[in-house]
Amino acid sequence: MTIPKGFLVSVGGAEDKGTDLEKGIIARDRLHFFELGILSNIVHLVKNSASIQPHVEVITTASSIPDEVAENYKDAFSKLGCTDIGHMRIRTREDAAKPEYMERLKKCNCVMISGGNQLRLSSILGGTEFLDVLKERYYNEHFVIAGTSAGAMAMSNTMIYEGNAALASLKGEVKITTGLGLIQNVIIDSHFDKRGRFNRLAQAVAANPGAIGIGLGEDTGVVVTKGIELKAIGSGSVVIVDGRLIDYNNIGDIEFGQPISVENIIVHILSSGDLYNIHTRKFSGHTVMSTDED
Numbered sequence: 282m283t284i285p286k287g288f289l290v291s292v293g294g295a296e297d298k299g300t301d302l303e304k305g306i307i308a309r310d311r312l313h314f315f316e317l318g319i320l321s322n323i324v325h326l327v328k329n330s331a332s333i334q335p336h337v338e339v340i341t342t343a344s345s346i347p348d349e350v351a352e353n354y355k356d357a358f359s360k361l362g363c364t365d366i367g368h369m370r371i372r373t374r375e376d377a378a379k380p381e382y383m384e385r386l387k388k389c390n391c392v393m394i395s396g397g398n399q400l401r402l403s404s405i406l407g408g409t410e411f412l413d414v415l416k417e418r419y420y421n422e423h424f425v426i427a428g429t430s431a432g433a434m435a436m437s438n439t440m441i442y443e444g445n446a447a448l449a450s451l452k453g454e455v456k457i458t459t460g461l462g463l464i465q466n467v468i469i470d471s472h473f474d475k476r477g478r479f480n481r482l483a484q485a486v487a488a489n490p491g492a493i494g495i496g497l498g499e500d501t502g503v504v505v506t507k508g509i510e511l512k513a514i515g516s517g518s519v520v521i522v523d524g525r526l527i528d529y530n531n532i533g534d535i536e537f538g539q540p541i542s543v544e545n546i547i548v549h550i551l552s553s554g555d556l557y558n559i560h561t562r563k564f565s566g567h568t569v570m571s572t573d574e575d
Contacts, residue, residue, distance in 0.1 A: 287424035288326050289464060289505035292319050293471045293497030293517070294396055294430035319502050319515050324361045326425045326504070327391040336389045338367045342405050343397030343431040347372070350395045377411040386414055396430030396471075400442045403435055403460055412461060419463060426463060430471045433502070437469050438462040439492055441485055449480035453537035457485055464505060467493045467559060473520060474498040486524040487532045487543045493559050494522030503551075509559040513551040521557055521564070523547040 327335040339354045341347035351368035358366050367385055369392075371377050386392070392415065394402070406412045418424040428436055440460030448454040457468075468489065470482045473496035486494040495503065498517030505511055513519045529544035549564045551557060556565045 291433035292429035292502035394428035394432030399431035490524035496520035
Protein backbone atom coordinates (compact mmCIF):
# COMPACT_ATOMS: atom_id res chain seq x y z
CA MET A 282 0.00 0.00 0.00
CA THR A 283 1.35 3.41 -0.99
CA ILE A 284 1.42 5.75 1.99
CA PRO A 285 0.54 9.38 1.14
CA LYS A 286 2.94 12.03 2.39
CA GLY A 287 0.22 14.66 2.32
CA PHE A 288 -2.81 15.36 4.50
CA LEU A 289 -6.55 15.43 3.99
CA VAL A 290 -8.80 17.64 6.08
CA SER A 291 -12.46 16.67 5.73
CA VAL A 292 -14.95 19.14 7.22
CA GLY A 293 -18.63 18.47 7.93
CA GLY A 294 -19.75 21.92 6.76
CA ALA A 295 -20.64 25.28 8.31
CA GLU A 296 -17.15 25.69 9.73
CA ASP A 297 -16.72 28.89 11.72
CA LYS A 298 -14.84 31.40 9.57
CA GLY A 299 -14.65 34.05 12.30
CA THR A 300 -17.70 35.89 11.00
CA ASP A 301 -21.20 36.51 12.35
CA LEU A 302 -23.09 33.31 11.65
CA GLU A 303 -26.83 32.99 11.33
CA LYS A 304 -28.32 32.66 14.79
CA GLY A 305 -28.79 29.08 15.87
CA ILE A 306 -26.70 27.43 13.17
CA ILE A 307 -23.68 26.81 15.41
CA ALA A 308 -23.19 27.16 19.16
CA ARG A 309 -20.29 29.58 18.84
CA ASP A 310 -17.19 29.71 21.02
CA ARG A 311 -17.74 26.32 22.63
CA LEU A 312 -14.05 25.64 22.06
CA HIS A 313 -12.96 29.20 21.26
CA PHE A 314 -13.24 27.78 17.79
CA PHE A 315 -11.53 30.43 15.73
CA GLU A 316 -8.29 29.85 17.64
CA LEU A 317 -8.55 26.07 18.01
CA GLY A 318 -10.73 25.09 15.10
CA ILE A 319 -10.66 23.64 11.66
CA LEU A 320 -9.26 26.51 9.61
CA SER A 321 -6.48 26.96 12.17
CA ASN A 322 -5.61 23.28 11.79
CA ILE A 323 -5.46 23.68 8.02
CA VAL A 324 -3.20 26.73 8.25
CA HIS A 325 -0.95 24.92 10.73
CA LEU A 326 -0.54 21.97 8.37
CA VAL A 327 0.10 24.26 5.42
CA LYS A 328 2.69 26.33 7.27
CA ASN A 329 4.53 23.16 8.22
CA SER A 330 4.85 22.41 4.52
CA ALA A 331 5.94 25.87 3.37
CA SER A 332 9.13 27.74 4.27
CA ILE A 333 7.60 30.95 2.91
CA GLN A 334 4.11 32.45 2.99
CA PRO A 335 1.74 29.53 2.30
CA HIS A 336 -0.14 29.59 -0.99
CA VAL A 337 -3.72 28.26 -0.80
CA GLU A 338 -6.05 27.78 -3.77
CA VAL A 339 -9.82 27.66 -3.20
CA ILE A 340 -11.72 25.39 -5.61
CA THR A 341 -15.40 26.38 -5.86
CA THR A 342 -16.54 23.87 -8.50
CA ALA A 343 -19.29 22.48 -6.26
CA SER A 344 -20.77 25.85 -5.33
CA SER A 345 -23.59 27.74 -7.04
CA ILE A 346 -22.16 31.03 -5.70
CA PRO A 347 -18.43 30.53 -6.38
CA ASP A 348 -17.27 34.14 -6.14
CA GLU A 349 -18.98 34.79 -2.81
CA VAL A 350 -17.64 31.55 -1.35
CA ALA A 351 -14.11 32.32 -2.50
CA GLU A 352 -14.21 35.78 -0.93
CA ASN A 353 -15.43 34.30 2.37
CA TYR A 354 -12.49 31.91 2.47
CA LYS A 355 -10.00 34.61 1.50
CA ASP A 356 -11.26 36.73 4.39
CA ALA A 357 -11.21 33.83 6.84
CA PHE A 358 -7.69 32.68 5.96
CA SER A 359 -6.37 36.25 6.06
CA LYS A 360 -7.53 36.54 9.68
CA LEU A 361 -5.25 33.62 10.44
CA GLY A 362 -2.26 35.28 8.76
CA CYS A 363 -2.55 33.40 5.47
CA THR A 364 -2.99 35.98 2.72
CA ASP A 365 -1.72 34.28 -0.47
CA ILE A 366 -5.12 32.87 -1.45
CA GLY A 367 -6.17 32.15 -5.02
CA HIS A 368 -9.53 31.18 -6.52
CA MET A 369 -9.77 28.38 -9.07
CA ARG A 370 -13.13 29.12 -10.68
CA ILE A 371 -13.50 25.73 -12.37
CA ARG A 372 -17.06 25.40 -13.73
CA THR A 373 -16.53 22.92 -16.59
CA ARG A 374 -14.15 20.12 -17.61
CA GLU A 375 -12.65 22.58 -20.09
CA ASP A 376 -11.85 24.94 -17.21
CA ALA A 377 -10.06 22.10 -15.37
CA ALA A 378 -7.71 21.72 -18.33
CA LYS A 379 -6.71 25.40 -18.50
CA PRO A 380 -2.91 25.79 -18.33
CA GLU A 381 -3.27 28.61 -15.79
CA TYR A 382 -5.06 26.39 -13.29
CA MET A 383 -2.71 23.47 -13.91
CA GLU A 384 0.28 25.71 -13.22
CA ARG A 385 -1.24 27.14 -10.05
CA LEU A 386 -2.12 23.64 -8.82
CA LYS A 387 1.53 22.61 -9.21
CA LYS A 388 2.77 25.62 -7.22
CA CYS A 389 0.35 25.92 -4.28
CA ASN A 390 0.77 24.31 -0.85
CA CYS A 391 -2.90 23.57 -0.24
CA VAL A 392 -6.26 23.39 -1.98
CA MET A 393 -9.53 24.12 -0.20
CA ILE A 394 -12.52 22.47 -1.91
CA SER A 395 -15.76 24.27 -1.06
CA GLY A 396 -19.19 22.84 -0.40
CA GLY A 397 -22.15 22.68 -2.75
CA ASN A 398 -23.00 19.73 -5.00
CA GLN A 399 -20.53 16.84 -4.78
CA LEU A 400 -21.77 15.38 -8.08
CA ARG A 401 -20.45 18.51 -9.80
CA LEU A 402 -17.03 17.77 -8.35
CA SER A 403 -16.94 14.14 -9.49
CA SER A 404 -18.41 14.83 -12.93
CA ILE A 405 -16.19 17.84 -13.67
CA LEU A 406 -12.88 16.74 -12.11
CA GLY A 407 -13.14 12.96 -12.48
CA GLY A 408 -10.72 11.49 -15.03
CA THR A 409 -8.93 14.81 -15.64
CA GLU A 410 -5.24 15.61 -15.61
CA PHE A 411 -6.09 18.14 -12.91
CA LEU A 412 -7.21 15.34 -10.58
CA ASP A 413 -4.16 13.25 -11.52
CA VAL A 414 -1.83 16.09 -10.51
CA LEU A 415 -3.81 16.68 -7.31
CA LYS A 416 -3.41 13.01 -6.33
CA GLU A 417 0.26 12.94 -7.32
CA ARG A 418 1.06 15.91 -5.12
CA TYR A 419 -0.95 14.44 -2.22
CA TYR A 420 0.87 11.11 -2.40
CA ASN A 421 4.38 12.45 -2.97
CA GLU A 422 4.60 15.79 -1.14
CA HIS A 423 3.71 17.45 2.16
CA PHE A 424 0.58 18.79 0.47
CA VAL A 425 -2.73 19.62 2.13
CA ILE A 426 -6.14 18.96 0.56
CA ALA A 427 -9.04 20.34 2.58
CA GLY A 428 -12.71 19.98 1.72
CA THR A 429 -15.92 21.06 3.40
CA SER A 430 -19.38 19.49 3.02
CA ALA A 431 -19.53 18.37 -0.64
CA GLY A 432 -15.77 18.89 -0.84
CA ALA A 433 -15.33 16.41 2.01
CA MET A 434 -17.84 13.86 0.71
CA ALA A 435 -16.17 13.79 -2.71
CA MET A 436 -12.77 12.84 -1.27
CA SER A 437 -13.59 9.13 -0.97
CA ASN A 438 -13.67 6.52 -3.71
CA THR A 439 -17.30 5.70 -2.81
CA MET A 440 -19.45 8.84 -2.58
CA ILE A 441 -23.02 9.52 -1.47
CA TYR A 442 -24.51 12.03 -3.89
CA GLU A 443 -28.18 11.97 -2.91
CA GLY A 444 -30.45 10.59 -0.18
CA ASN A 445 -33.36 11.99 1.81
CA ALA A 446 -32.51 11.43 5.49
CA ALA A 447 -36.19 10.87 6.34
CA LEU A 448 -36.40 7.94 3.90
CA ALA A 449 -32.87 6.59 4.31
CA SER A 450 -34.03 3.39 6.04
CA LEU A 451 -35.63 2.31 2.74
CA LYS A 452 -33.59 0.46 0.13
CA GLY A 453 -32.65 2.58 -2.85
CA GLU A 454 -33.16 5.96 -1.23
CA VAL A 455 -29.41 6.49 -0.82
CA LYS A 456 -27.61 7.13 -4.10
CA ILE A 457 -23.92 6.22 -4.41
CA THR A 458 -21.36 6.84 -7.12
CA THR A 459 -17.58 7.13 -7.54
CA GLY A 460 -15.87 10.09 -5.86
CA LEU A 461 -12.44 11.63 -6.40
CA GLY A 462 -10.64 8.65 -4.84
CA LEU A 463 -8.28 10.58 -2.58
CA ILE A 464 -8.97 8.15 0.27
CA GLN A 465 -9.92 4.50 -0.09
CA ASN A 466 -12.39 2.24 1.73
CA VAL A 467 -14.40 5.03 3.37
CA ILE A 468 -17.73 6.77 2.77
CA ILE A 469 -17.97 10.33 4.11
CA ASP A 470 -21.20 12.12 4.99
CA SER A 471 -21.50 15.74 6.13
CA HIS A 472 -23.90 17.93 8.16
CA PHE A 473 -24.35 14.63 9.97
CA ASP A 474 -26.01 15.64 13.25
CA LYS A 475 -28.07 18.61 12.11
CA ARG A 476 -29.61 16.80 9.15
CA GLY A 477 -30.08 13.42 10.88
CA ARG A 478 -28.05 11.37 8.43
CA PHE A 479 -27.18 8.29 10.49
CA ASN A 480 -29.55 5.99 8.55
CA ARG A 481 -28.21 7.37 5.28
CA LEU A 482 -24.64 6.48 6.17
CA ALA A 483 -25.71 3.14 7.68
CA GLN A 484 -27.42 2.13 4.43
CA ALA A 485 -24.34 3.14 2.43
CA VAL A 486 -22.16 0.99 4.71
CA ALA A 487 -24.64 -1.91 4.62
CA ALA A 488 -24.31 -1.88 0.83
CA ASN A 489 -20.50 -1.60 1.09
CA PRO A 490 -19.52 -3.40 4.34
CA GLY A 491 -15.83 -3.19 3.53
CA ALA A 492 -15.94 0.60 3.80
CA ILE A 493 -15.78 2.71 6.94
CA GLY A 494 -18.53 5.30 7.26
CA ILE A 495 -17.42 8.71 8.53
CA GLY A 496 -20.19 11.05 9.65
CA LEU A 497 -18.99 14.63 10.13
CA GLY A 498 -21.02 17.06 12.22
CA GLU A 499 -21.11 20.74 11.37
CA ASP A 500 -18.10 22.77 12.51
CA THR A 501 -16.32 19.42 12.86
CA GLY A 502 -13.86 17.43 10.79
CA VAL A 503 -11.01 14.97 10.61
CA VAL A 504 -7.35 15.30 9.70
CA VAL A 505 -6.23 12.22 7.77
CA THR A 506 -2.54 11.32 8.01
CA LYS A 507 -0.84 8.55 5.99
CA GLY A 508 -4.17 7.83 4.35
CA ILE A 509 -5.43 5.85 7.36
CA GLU A 510 -5.03 7.81 10.61
CA LEU A 511 -7.97 10.03 11.52
CA LYS A 512 -7.88 12.77 14.14
CA ALA A 513 -11.12 14.54 15.06
CA ILE A 514 -11.05 18.35 15.14
CA GLY A 515 -13.61 21.08 15.69
CA SER A 516 -16.48 21.63 18.09
CA GLY A 517 -18.75 18.64 17.47
CA SER A 518 -18.66 14.87 17.00
CA VAL A 519 -17.40 12.50 14.33
CA VAL A 520 -19.38 9.25 14.00
CA ILE A 521 -17.60 6.14 12.70
CA VAL A 522 -19.80 3.38 11.23
CA ASP A 523 -17.99 0.05 10.78
CA GLY A 524 -19.73 -2.74 8.87
CA ARG A 525 -16.94 -5.32 9.03
CA LEU A 526 -18.77 -7.53 11.57
CA ILE A 527 -22.23 -7.26 10.05
CA ASP A 528 -24.04 -10.59 10.36
CA TYR A 529 -27.58 -10.40 9.00
CA ASN A 530 -28.08 -7.92 6.16
CA ASN A 531 -31.16 -8.00 3.93
CA ILE A 532 -30.26 -5.17 1.56
CA GLY A 533 -29.39 -7.55 -1.28
CA ASP A 534 -32.68 -9.46 -1.04
CA ILE A 535 -35.46 -6.92 -0.53
CA GLU A 536 -37.26 -4.81 -3.13
CA PHE A 537 -36.56 -1.12 -3.63
CA GLY A 538 -38.56 0.98 -1.18
CA GLN A 539 -38.63 -1.68 1.54
CA PRO A 540 -36.93 -1.06 4.93
CA ILE A 541 -33.48 -2.51 5.43
CA SER A 542 -32.41 -4.71 8.34
CA VAL A 543 -28.78 -4.86 9.43
CA GLU A 544 -27.32 -6.70 12.42
CA ASN A 545 -24.19 -5.79 14.33
CA ILE A 546 -23.02 -2.46 12.95
CA ILE A 547 -20.21 -1.03 15.09
CA VAL A 548 -20.42 2.69 15.95
CA HIS A 549 -17.77 4.94 17.50
CA ILE A 550 -18.19 8.60 18.44
CA LEU A 551 -15.11 10.83 18.36
CA SER A 552 -14.68 14.32 19.76
CA SER A 553 -11.83 16.75 19.24
CA GLY A 554 -8.45 15.04 19.63
CA ASP A 555 -9.72 11.46 19.40
CA LEU A 556 -8.06 9.11 16.91
CA TYR A 557 -9.27 6.29 14.70
CA ASN A 558 -7.24 4.03 12.40
CA ILE A 559 -9.01 3.02 9.19
CA HIS A 560 -6.66 0.08 8.58
CA THR A 561 -6.88 -1.51 12.03
CA ARG A 562 -10.41 -0.16 12.66
CA LYS A 563 -9.37 0.82 16.16
CA PHE A 564 -10.43 3.82 18.25
CA SER A 565 -7.49 5.00 20.35
CA GLY A 566 -8.68 8.16 22.07
CA HIS A 567 -6.59 11.23 22.75
CA THR A 568 -3.08 10.57 21.48
CA VAL A 569 -0.62 12.92 19.86
CA MET A 570 -0.58 12.32 16.11
CA SER A 571 2.61 13.18 14.28
CA THR A 572 2.32 15.42 11.22
CA ASP A 573 6.00 15.06 10.27
CA GLU A 574 7.08 13.44 7.06
CA ASP A 575 8.81 10.07 7.26
